[in-house]
Structures are given as C-alpha cells and as structure tokens.
Amino acid sequence: MIKLFGSWRDNLSEYAADFDKNGFIVIKQGIHAEFLDYAEAQIEQCIDGGDISRSKRRLKQEYLFAFPEQRETVAEFVETIGRLTGLPYEDLIISERHLKVYREDAPQTPPPHKDRRGTQLSIGIPLEVGSDSRLILYPYHELGENTFDSYDLFLASLSEAERPENALRDIDPVVIDTRPGDLIVFWGSTIWHERTNAAGSKVLYFKMNSLGLDPLGENIAALPLAAQKEALSAVLD
Numbered sequence: 001m002i003k004l005f006g007s008w009r010d011n012l013s014e015y016a017a018d019f020d021k022n023g024f025i026v027i028k029q030g031i032h033a034e035f036l037d038y039a040e041a042q043i044e045q046c047i048d049g050g051d052i053s054r055s056k057r058r059l060k061q062e063y064l065f066a067f068p069e070q071r072e073t074v075a076e077f078v079e080t081i082g083r084l085t086g087l088p089y090e091d092l093i094i095s096e097r098h099l100k101v102y103r104e105d106a107p108q109t110p111p112p113h114k115d116r117r118g119t120q121l122s123i124g125i126p127l128e129v130g131s132d133s134r135l136i137l138y139p140y141h142e143l144g145e146n147t148f149d150s151y152d153l154f155l156a157s158l159s160e161a162e163r164p165e166n167a168l169r170d171i172d173p174v175v176i177d178t179r180p181g182d183l184i185v186f187w188g189s190t191i192w193h194e195r196t197n198a199a200g201s202k203v204l205y206f207k208m209n210s211l212g213l214d215p216l217g218e219n220i221a222a223l224p225l226a227a228q229k230e231a232l233s234a235v236l237d
C-alpha cells in the first residue's frame, strides 16, 4: 500500500481545529514521500492521456490522474480528509482528480475564481512550482458558494459589484508559498483563490464532496465508503 500522508496525521485534531477556524490549511511536507514518488512517476502517463481541461480561462492543461485504488490507501485518504475537515468521511467522493500544467504564457496575476459546487474541498499537492509562484486565498471575505457546475456560469450570475475584481479590490489575500510535498486543503466552492506567476507549474488537485456530486464522472469505484458498506451488508443478509 502507498502511504499518502506524513506524520502530522498523529496530531490530526490540532490540524482540524486550525482548518475549522480558517477554512483552509497548508501542511508543509504533509504528503508522504511514497505518494510524491508515485505522483511524479505518473506525470508522463497522465499527459499521454490528453488534455481534458474544460475551463474557458485557458490558464492550464489538465490531465486525469489515476488515484492509487488499493482499499487501505483509499480508506486512509477519506478518513484523514474527513477528520481534518469535519465532512462525513463515509460519504466523500472524488469529483475531480487532475494533474494541472500551467501554460508558459499563463498570465502573472489572473483574477481569482471559485471552484464548481462539486468542489466542496479543494486538495492541492504541488509537484513543480516556480520560485515566484504563489497561491492566493481570500478565506475571510465574500464566501458565497458557487452553486453552479462551472465557474463560467457562476461568474455570469454575479452583479458587477460582486465580481472578484470589484468585490475583493480592498482586501489583502493570504499569500502562500507552496512547495512540492506540501498539502493544501481549502473550501473550494466558497473561497476566492488563484495561482500567480504560475507559468510552467505542475500541481495535482483532488476535489471532493460529501453531496454525491460527480459532474465529470471522475469518482473512483471504491467511493463512497458508505455504499461499499451497504453492498457488503446486503451480501451478508
């Protein structure tokens, strides 16, 4: 079994309290070296699978990432994320699993966005990041949910004053220097966020929810755990 997380998991409740307070957390070197090796070894294969990006903003190419599907690894993943964030882990599914490769001509300071509704949680694992690239988050302001299945639909629903370039004009974001092996978790459909100076960066993102939403059809067979349990008890009955 591939180990996903580092030793911070032994103090999970402290990290959970931090996440509860802020709506995001960055755990330096929170990813286990075994998983980082697995992810890096997959990069070429993912890219061979072709670009599946649907975003109109054209900042990056996106490739489907094969999650390691051993039962113990999947269980470690959802149990840890559930305990960290307070979402019911037996209901969690993976609504997106993408390797993202930013274009060489990606703008240096694109306006922030919110992820689609199926992204209750955005879970980022940087693999290669330029020295001046930063993740910017607005975790304390303008936290209305993107209730749509895409960012474009959400943006179109906003008034002029609600658009990020206006609503966030006087607000300083949290600026995060994310390095390979770090683990980033934040409420993706409610927190405005973006990456600056992203050109050439490669980041892996898992998006998750406990709502049963799988708009891209990318969930894995082992999830949600609740359905596995039901199927098992049906067999035993």
Ligand SMILES: O=C(O)CCC(=O)C(=O)O
Residues within 6 Å of the ligand: 100, 115, 124, 135, 193, 194, 195, 203, 205
């Ligand atoms: O590059 C990042 O860390 C952010 C990516 C992101 O927000 C997204 O793909 O939805």
Ligand SMILES: [Fe+2]
Residues within 6 Å of the ligand: 113, 114, 115, 122, 188, 193
């Ligand atoms: Fe995003």
